[in-house]
Amino acid sequence: MSGSPFSASNSSTSSFVTPRDPVAVRREALGGLPEIDRPTAVGTREAQTLSTALFVRLGELEEGAAEHAYVRNTLVELNLSLVKFAARRFRNRAEPTEDIIQVGTIGLIKAINRFEPGRGIEFSAFALPTIVGEMKRFFRDTSWSVQVPRRLQELRIDLAKAVDVLEQELGRRPTRAELAAHLGTDEASVAEGEQAANGYAARSLDTPLGDDEDAFNGLLRHLGTQERAFEVIDALESLKPLIARLDARDRRILSLRFGAELTQAEIGARLGLSQMHISRLLARILRTLRDGLLDDTAPARAAARQKAAAETGPAARADGDA
Numbered sequence: 001m002s003g004s005p006f007s008a009s010n011s012s013t014s015s016f017v018t019p020r021d022p023v024a025v026r027r028e029a030l031g032g033l034p035e036i037d038r039p040t041a042v043g044t045r046e047a048q049t050l051s052t053a054l055f056v057r058l059g060e061l062e063e064g065a066a067e068h069a070y071v072r073n074t075l076v077e078l079n080l081s082l083v084k085f086a087a088r089r090f091r092n093r094a095e096p097t098e099d100i101i102q103v104g105t106i107g108l109i110k111a112i113n114r115f116e117p118g119r120g121i122e123f124s125a126f127a128l129p130t131i132v133g134e135m136k137r138f139f140r141d142t143s144w145s146v147q148v149p150r151r152l153q154e155l156r157i158d159l160a161k162a163v164d165v166l167e168q169e170l171g172r173r174p175t176r177a178e179l180a181a182h183l184g185t186d187e188a189s190v191a192e193g194e195q196a197a198n199g200y201a202a203r204s205l206d207t208p209l210g211d212d213e214d215a216f217n218g219l220l221r222h223l224g225t226q227e228r229a230f231e232v233i234d235a236l237e238s239l240k241p242l243i244a245r246l247d248a249r250d251r252r253i254l255s256l257r258f259g260a261e262l263t264q265a266e267i268g269a270r271l272g273l274s275q276m277h278i279s280r281l282l283a284r285i286l287r288t289l290r291d292g293l294l295d296d297t298a299p300a301r302a303a304a305r306q307k308a309a310a311e312t313g314p315a316a317r318a319d320g321d322a
Contacts (some may be wrong), residue, residue, distance in 0.1 A: 089132070107131035162174070163179065
């Protein structure tokens with residue numbers, strides 16, 4: 001009987017498609033290429049080599065087939081490092097890094113779908129502008145920190161899209177004249193749109209430039225920071241009168257040690273003194289200079305050092321004569 005449950009059951013069962021073996025799909029998809037257990041753990045150079053082979057294989061497969069989807073997903077996992085690299089440029093933004101990476105992955109998939117291996121361009125060079133462009137489009141959905149006219153807001157969006165397109169075509173960032181020609185406007189309008197883009201997001205002057213808490217951004221540097229070299233200059237200027245107070249022999253020892261960079265033994269040979277004696281003299285000279293730098297308001301202390309040097313002078317010269 002045609003309306004029996006048995007016949008209906010058999011008819012519906014016959015319409016089911018038997019799922020294919022995943023292992024067989026992988027083997028057929030790769031077409032003899034080596035299977036990659038963990039694509040995200042592959043190094044950069046190896047990922048570039050594998051990606052080149054997989055793009056060729058992707059072009060041989062029918063779009064929409066399980067094999068095509070497997071190869072494309074493998075390419076996404078192999079090149080996720082490009083997304084993470086691009087996301088570092090925006091690590092100081094308020095948006096969570098996970099959201100930025102997710103949006104960048106969409107850009108990566110678009111780049112994979114549009115990439116043509118026959119053009120002779122490296123995939124990383126082709127994909128990065130697309131990934132960064134997708135991230136920038138995501139940021140455009142947030143509110144402006146400084147309110148600007150709607151016309152300039154739209155111009156900023158058009159400029160950003162034009163930059164993405166021209167970067168792909170030219171392989172570099174377009175000039176203001178090229179942007180104006182692409183948008184059918186003048187350079188003054190492009191400059192106005194670029195200036196308006198500065199009001200899109202505001203940052204605190206204390207925002208770190210990188211992971212280092214002491215690395216402040218350029219705005220704070222323009223306001224002025226303490227230059228460490230000034231301390232060195234100040235120390236050198238403070239040393240000049242202290243060195244001038246030394247006798248000729250002590251100044252010569254300093255010159256030979258820190259100017260000519262001779263060893264203590266070589267200095268001793270030139271002055272006719274033992275290496276041990278040169279070591280003691282250097283220790284005394286450096287101690288005198290250090291005390292003068294730390295306590296330059298105590299001339300009596302420096303005078304005492306000079307007196308001690310004068311008293312040891314004859315003994316030192318006698319040692320040299322001996």
